[in-house]
Amino acid sequence: MTQEETVFQYIKKAIIENRLPPGTRLRELKLAEIFSVKRGLIRKVLTRLTNEKLVDHQQNIGAQVAIPSLKDGQDLFSTRQILEQAVMRILCQKITDIEVRYLQKYLQKEQLAYQQGNHKLSLRWSIDFHKELAKLTGNSVIEEFLIEIINRTPLVILSQLGEDPAHSCVNHEHTEIIEALSRRDSESAVRLMNQHLSHLEKMFSMKPQKATTNLEEVFSE
Amino acid sequence: MTQEETVFQYIKKAIIENRLPPGTRLRELKLAEIFSVKRGLIRKVLTRLTNEKLVDHQQNIGAQVAIPSLKDGQDLFSTRQILEQAVMRILCQKITDIEVRYLQKYLQKEQLAYQQGNHKLSLRWSIDFHKELAKLTGNSVIEEFLIEIINRTPLVILSQLGEDPAHSCVNHEHTEIIEALSRRDSESAVRLMNQHLSHLEKMFSMKPQKATTNLEEVFSE
DNA sequence: TGATGCTTTATTGTTGACAATATTGTAGGC
DNA sequence: GCCTACAATATTGTCAACAATAAAGCATCA
Known part of the structure; x- marks a missing residue:
């Protein structure tokens, strides 16, 4: 490199x-x-x-x-939802059993880290899980854009909540998503992913507004 | 600037x-x-x-x-379809009558240029039409990514077909899309946009392979 | 002719010195 | 004390000279 x-x-x-x-x-x-x-x-x-x-x-x-605004965050989340829904549909069409097992390995690492109390590491695996989903579509453009969106997500969350909320994907939701994928159950997979992202988004929009306030936003009118 | x-x-x-x-x-x-x-x-x-x-x-x-490969083109088109479908759904929810008329103005310019035989100009308006749709969603992330995808489209087409095919959106399809939007008929709008993009994609994948051949692709196995 | 190695040229990549700008600090007047 | 103007400092932006690399040209020999 x-x-x-x-x-x-x-x-x-x-x-x-x-x-x-x-x-x-x-x-x-x-x-x-x-x-x-x-x-x-x-x-x-x-x-x-x-x-x-x-x-x-x-x-x-x-x-x-960067200090993304509330609107930046909302826009990011809705776009992420659109793309990750599409990822679910694509994967239910083409994912192989080997790839399903590959995803389960990510999950195990995430769980292990969480049980050991290493939340930072758990979060990292959790983010990688979403990136892997994007990669498995085999669509380079989806991969490119979705990974960029996923990377922006932590900033968007942290810019709204003041402190690091140790924001993390709920692990059992990842498990359920994989199960739906292994059944090639497209409707469930999409539904579960939507729920999952809603949870993430909810955490982000419940704002005990941060300590170092975004002045531009305060005086924007 | x-x-x-x-x-x-x-x-x-x-x-x-x-x-x-x-x-x-x-x-x-x-x-x-x-x-x-x-x-x-x-x-x-x-x-x-x-x-x-x-x-x-x-x-x-x-x-x-850049010389995007066939696969690059395919990936681009399917991602574009995902996003423009989403744009249709969003616009049917929130577009105003004023915005509909604003879109119609684009259409008229496109038509006028076409009738005057200025296909280059017509194409430019046609591309701008799609960009305007993205902007009207009000979602900055969709706008950012979709405009980038739309900009890549001409290259992708030209890299497959050897000569400039004066590729252009079929104008009456744009008209139909606006009509569906003005009725806030989400299902039709999505369907029409899908058809519209399929036409574009069809032109791109019917390949009288170009003169200056992509050597990497030829010897890729 | 055609292959090989060397030389020259064309092109891209890097850097340190300097210019332009913004920020901070200071002094004087009120 | 506090405002203003000015000086000093810190930081970013630009450029021209040089280094590194690739491409083209050329001569030599088989």
Whole structure:
């Protein structure tokens, strides 16, 4: 992997896993020192992260971890629902038994981590589960867009709730989804996925508004 | 608009309108001369176009207009269908009469251009029609992704058919779609959009394989 | 002729120095 | 104290020179 790719993945992961909360200033020189790379490389990485809407960049001012608005979050969730529904339908058509077992392995890792109290790790597996579903469709465009959406989800949640709510997919819902997939029961799979995402969305929209308030939103009228 | 944005839009438009056919080499210095800008700016623009998959960039070799494969095209079309179906459902819920009339204006421009024999212009309005539908949903994420998909469509078609087929949406189908929308008839709107996209996809997959053949695809086994 | 290795040219990639801009700090007047 | 203006600092943006790489041209030999 190239140096640029390495740094890119590092920062991206840190944002997705909420170690860099929304609004964090990302200074080029500082990052360059931390990763022992030139500033130019950091610049390229920040541009890429900006394209994926994980970072917000303002001319002559700099970059910070993005703070998606409430509406951004709502739009993201409805689009995610549309695409993950479609994923369910596609998978019920074409998934193989081997792939079902492959998915179950993800589930086990997620469960194990949860039982061991490692919620961060559990969350990571849980996110990967959704990404794997997208990949198994075999449709590169769905994969591309859905993975981007999934990556934005933690930021969207954290920008509304102040603290990290250890947001996590409910594991037994993942289990039920896999069961529906293994029966190739398209209707159930879609229904279960919808329920599942509604739960996630509900957590996100119940807002004990965050401590560091989004000033733009407050004074938007 | 910034210089960078201007150049970006210029090149992007040229690709979408098939004035820069798939495979065209895009040399940094040459582009810099053409637009009277520094090479650095061209570099940034090419990076952005690469992110949108309109340009393909290879390390140390350079950039060329992307040549999407047959599978890329198929994946693009099925994803486009998923999203435009969803757009129809959303619009039937929330579109206003004013917005319906706004859409009709696009249609008229498209028709006028067609009758005047200006097929290029007609195609442009036709593409914009689909983009407007996406925008009217009010969902920024759908808009973002669907516009990107729509922009990739001409390349995908041209990469399969050798020559520019003056591919164009069938105008009366657009008319029917608007009529269904104005009746808020969700089922019809979805059905009509599906038919409409099938026609487009059919044209794309009937391949009198192009003259400059895609070598990778030929020898892919 | 055609294959091989070397040289030259064309093109992309990187970097450090500088310019432009924004932010912070300070002093003076009221 | 607090506002303003100005100076100092920090940060981002740009560029021209150079390095690295790939492509093209050319000569040599079988």
